[in-house]
Amino acid sequence: MEKELIYLDNNATTRVDPEVRDAMLPFFCERYGNPSSIYHFGGEVAADVEEARRRVADLLGCSFRDRDGIASEIIFTSCGSEGDNAALNAAVCARPGRMRVVTSVVEHPGILTYCKELERRGYEIVYVPVDGRGRLDMDFLKNSVDENTAVVSIMWANNETGTIFPVADAARIAHEKGALFHTDAVQAAGKVKIALDELPEIDFLTISGHKLHAPKGVGALFVRRGIRFRPLIFGGHQERARRGGTENVASIVGLGKACEIAAGRVGREQLELSRLRDRLEQGVLERIPAVRINGDLENRLPNTASISFEEIEGESILMLLDQQRICASSGSACTTGSLEPSHVLCAMGIPYSAAHGTVRFSLSKYNTAAEIDHVIEVLPEIIERLREISPYWKERGK
Ligand code: PLP
Numbered sequence: 215m216e217k218e219l220i221y222l223d224n225n226a227t228t229r230v231d232p233e234v235r236d237a238m239l240p241f242f243c244e245r246y247g248n249p250s251s252i253y254h255f256g257g258e259v260a261a262d263v264e265e266a267r268r269r270v271a272d273l274l275g276c277s278f279r280d281r282d283g284i285a286s287e288i289i290f291t292s293c294g295s296e297g298d299n300a301a302l303n304a305a306v307c308a309r310p311g312r313m314r315v316v317t318s319v320v321e322h323p324g325i326l327t328y329c330k331e332l333e334r335r336g337y338e339i340v341y342v343p344v345d346g347r348g349r350l351d352m353d354f355l356k357n358s359v360d361e362n363t364a365v366v367s368i369m370w371a372n373n374e375t376g377t378i379f380p381v382a383d384a385a386r387i388a389h390e391k392g393a394l395f396h397t398d399a400v401q402a403a404g405k406v407k408i409a410l411d412e413l414p415e416i417d418f419l420t421i422s423g424h425k426l427h428a429p430k431g432v433g434a435l436f437v438r439r440g441i442r443f444r445p446l447i448f449g450g451h452q453e454r455a456r457r458g459g460t461e462n463v464a465s466i467v468g469l470g471k472a473c474e475i476a477a478g479r480v481g482r483e484q485l486e487l488s489r490l491r492d493r494l495e496q497g498v499l500e501r502i503p504a505v506r507i508n509g510d511l512e513n514r515l516p517n518t519a520s521i522s523f524e525e526i527e528g529e530s531i532l533m534l535l536d537q538q539r540i541c542a543s544s545g546s547a548c549t550t551g552s553l554e555p556s557h558v559l560c561a562m563g564i565p566y567s568a569a570h571g572t573v574r575f576s577l578s579k580y581n582t583a584a585e586i587d588h589v590i591e592v593l594p595e596i597i598e599r600l601r602e603i604s605p606y607w608k609e610r611g612k
Pocket of ligand 1: 225226228292293296297322324369371372373398400401422423424433583
């Protein structure tokens with residue numbers, strides 16, 4: 215009989231919640247109207263899209279509703295990467311003449327690659343470094359933001375280590391110099407509380423559906439009211455002319471449902487996930503030598519464990535875990551396939567011998583203590599097997 219799958223790669227993507235799927239199903243063959251159509255069949259669907267928008271706004275703690283009762287600070291997108299690109303694009307357009315963009319070295323490629331594009335267009339990009347625990351150098355950030363800065367973009371939480379960044383402080387620094395502030399909250403949304411009403415200096419915030427039990431291919435971008443928003447995608451008047459293209463209605467409804475579920479669980483889930491994560495880390499530390507836990511242990515996402523097993527290859531660990539039907543990741547999903555240590559671990563100055571052997575376990579509400587115990591049981595043997603054939607490990611023992 216095939217072993218049960220143990221899925222510990224929830225920062226890469228999550229299983230769609232069955233309640234989310236059920237909420238989406240009517241929008242394929244029954245309520246399939248175009249929200250822009252003027253007949254009732256379309257108008258009803260438009261109302262469902264607006265309900266989803268309110269639910270996203272509620273998860274993000276943003277209570278603003280416009281005259282029509284619409285949570286119009288939320289724009290639906292196709293993914294987190296689009297939200298990141300659109301935010302940076304809109305921000306530089308809203309601050310014409312300012313030619314500097316400040317971000318961190320550990321951002322997701324959704325930001326870093328767009329920054330490269332901005333660089334080609336003549337912008338100067340300043341990358342704020344992090345320390346060995348993945349914490350942002352706030353003095354460097356403060357010294358980097360000037361009157362020429364259009365936007366500061368700092369992620370809410372890092373996808374590889376789970377380290378949470380002081381976005382409220384970073385946003386204040388940006389505003390002091392008249393720059394806009396964006397945060398990529400793709401990994402944070404649903405895992406930690408977000409209260410945009412209490413953070414008026416955050417101008418843009420990105421989320422992605424598939425990281426919080428909604429489907430792939432849908433996301434949302436929060437844009438603070440009053441900011442002139444230049445679209446990334448030009449087309450029809452959808453999303454109040456801020457994103458062209460007929461709405462992905464079923465997925466938008468799914469995202470709304472996922473946000474509603476997450477909003478009702480966030481505190482409890484934080485506690486449950488951190489208990490499971492700690493159980494995993496504790497078990498590993500007790501049973502396996504030469505191991506380090508990466509990230510800011512005092513301030514990180516409750517579901518993420520980045521563990522370095524020294525002197526072996528993370529990819530080999532993943533392959534042996536896979537034989538046991540256990541899914542995890544080495545570095546971020548986007549860099550899997552490349553044997554270079556991840557840019558996040560490199561930026562943290564993690565020695566090569568440890569960075570190479572790093573595995574990210576990321577949990578969700580679907581994981582159980584029994585699954586974690588099984589991982590703790592099989593891992594020591596896997597690590598021992600690999601170290602037996604590792605010349606570096608042998609060298610170290612001499
Ligand atoms: N930002 C962060 C922090 C992420 O972890 C990811 C996905 O891994 C993204 C952005 C991109 O999201 P999407 O896959 O929806 O484009």
